[in-house]
Amino acid sequence: MRRLLDLTYPLVTLAVILVVWHYGVIAFDMPDYVLPGPQAVFRALVAGFADGTIWPHIGYTVYATLLGYAIGSVLALVFGALLAESRTFEKFVYPVLVAVQATPKVALAPLILVWFGFGIASKVVLVVLICFFPLFVNTIVGIRRVDPDLIDACKAFSASRWYLFRHVKLPAASGDIFAGLQIGISLALIGTVVGELVSSEAGLGYLIGSSAVNMNVSTMFAAVVLLAVIGIIGTETVRLVHRKVVFWEAERAERARTSQS
Numbered sequence: 001m002r003r004l005l006d007l008t009y010p011l012v013t014l015a016v017i018l019v020v021w022h023y024g025v026i027a028f029d030m031p032d033y034v035l036p037g038p039q040a041v042f043r044a045l046v047a048g049f050a051d052g053t054i055w056p057h058i059g060y061t062v063y064a065t066l067l068g069y070a071i072g073s074v075l076a077l078v079f080g081a082l083l084a085e086s087r088t089f090e091k092f093v094y095p096v097l098v099a100v101q102a103t104p105k106v107a108l109a110p111l112i113l114v115w116f117g118f119g120i121a122s123k124v125v126l127v128v129l130i131c132f133f134p135l136f137v138n139t140i141v142g143i144r145r146v147d148p149d150l151i152d153a154c155k156a157f158s159a160s161r162w163y164l165f166r167h168v169k170l171p172a173a174s175g176d177i178f179a180g181l182q183i184g185i186s187l188a189l190i191g192t193v194v195g196e197l198v199s200s201e202a203g204l205g206y207l208i209g210s211s212a213v214n215m216n217v218s219t220m221f222a223a224v225v226l227l228a229v230i231g232i233i234g235t236e237t238v239r240l241v242h243r244k245v246v247f248w249e250a251e252r253a254e255r256a257r258t259s260q261s
Contacts, residue, residue: 036218041225044218058226060202061192064120065230068127069188073181076132080139085165101133105191109198123195123203130191131184138180142173178242185234193227 018038024030025037032040048054079097083090109126116122146169154164196205204223211219 033215033217036221040218041221044216044222045225048219048222054207054222054226057202057204057207057223058230060120060200060206061189061196061204061227062230064123064195064203065127065188065192065234067120068124068191069131069185071124072128072131072188073135073184075128076135076180076184077139077177080136081143081165081170083136084140084143084169085161097133097136100129105130106194109194112195113199118199118201123192123200126195127188127191131188134183134187135177135180138176138183139173142176143169146172174246178238178246182235182238182242185238186231189227189231189234 021038025035036044045054079093083094105126108129109122112122112125116125143165150168150172151164154168159168192203193205193208196203197209200206204227207223208220211217211223
């Protein structure tokens with residue numbers, strides 16, 4: 001029942017937004033080329049799915065997002081773990097990574113386009129750069145804030161450094177790691193769309209840009225709605241994996257909720 005209620009709340013909010021949107025367009029007599037109503041956006045979605053024109057754009061965006069997200073996440077975990085475990089490695093690498101993160105990725109997009117071309121490779125590189133740093137920082141913070149008494153207890157039984165990392169530090173840092181993964185999936189989608197808007201042959205960002213040229217605002221809104229749906233699915237998927245992998249956090253939260261009630 002609680003899960004059903006949790007699903008009902010955002011649906012009520014969505015219904016209110018649609019009603020306000022619908023009657024706002026009517027009240028202010030907004031033309032379709034400025035702000036189409038929800039019915040026009042729905043018709044654009046149905047037409048795009050029916051004639052098959054929108055499927056390749058969805059596939060292109062999802063593929064670039066997932067590929068860049070996977071590569072960026074793996075690199076972030078590896079570099080974050082190495083940096084958290086080695087102060088020497090931190091001195092050599094951390095300032096460079098901070099400098100790369102401080103550089104606006106939109107400014108790098110044209111340069112990435114020159115280096116990697118107009119295809120999907122440039123979008124993947126941009127996604128890697130954007131989604132890398134949140135998980136990288138969270139990995140470092142999570143590993144370094146492990147209870148030192150727990151580490152000392154394991155060392156007292158001659159636990160190896162690899163054993164400590166795998167069985168103590170990594171599980172303790174898993175909550176922070178999954179928080180970085182949740183942030184990264186949203187940023188990955190943003191990176192893909194930015195790359196597609198700069199220059200692309202397909203994708204939802206490309207569809208938005210080409211529709212803007214033709215003043216087809218309904219299709220633009222339809223692409224935005226699809227991006228929102230993809231973002232929600234990605235975020236909820238990471239949250240689901242988080243609950244399954246870091247199951248002790250869910251059990252702790254359930255016990256706290258039960259005690260409060």
